[in-house]
Amino acid sequence: MDETSPVRQWRVPASLPAAKLAGAVLLVALGLLFADGDPVRLALAVLAAALLAGWALRDLVVPVRLAVDAAGLTVVHGFASRRLLPWSAVEAIAVDRRPRLGLASETLEIDAGNSLHLFGRYDLGATPEEVAAALRAARPNPAG
Structure with missing residues (x-):
């Protein structure tokens, strides 16, 4: 990106x-x-x-829960504030899948070292897997 x-x-x-x-x-x-x-x-x-x-x-x-650009990720923090996570602070982007009440549940996990940000399908308006793929694609290449 x-x-x-x-x-x-x-x-x-x-x-x-x-x-x-x-x-x-x-x-x-x-x-x-x-x-x-x-x-x-x-x-x-x-x-x-x-x-x-x-x-x-x-x-x-605060309808926008997550945003991405060249600078990093902007995540909702607390009730209605936002926090910018620079790409250098983002350690991992993963999707956690767990069975709950007979149904599979997916959660997008953004690990920023001292903070972990969790987003479900209804936070994102898309599947966590789709969003994780888009975030990984948007992440700048550390070598370049």
Whole structure:
């Protein structure tokens, strides 16, 4: 990848925050429907809905989870900040595959020495294997 190469980004699919917000509304509606005057049931439904809405808010505020350019990788860090990992800091790019609940799960792992960054399919809007291949292809050749 040369210095004039465009930035490539991977982001949360647009439908995901909408689904999370719809789930939050549904939780509140179910809480109201089944509370039967019990404030604890309603409070638990509202709390769960608030957590789900907060998760959706993060998807809306920081939809781009990973970006690559000639300088390195930009990863989401914390709730809504970003961190640039220069290529010299990236030690490994790997895909971890594990069976979970009868299904195979893939996670993109970016090892930057003192930090490990993990991304799933719904963080990237693509399979971790596709993104790993693109990152490896974008990495500058250390000899050149």
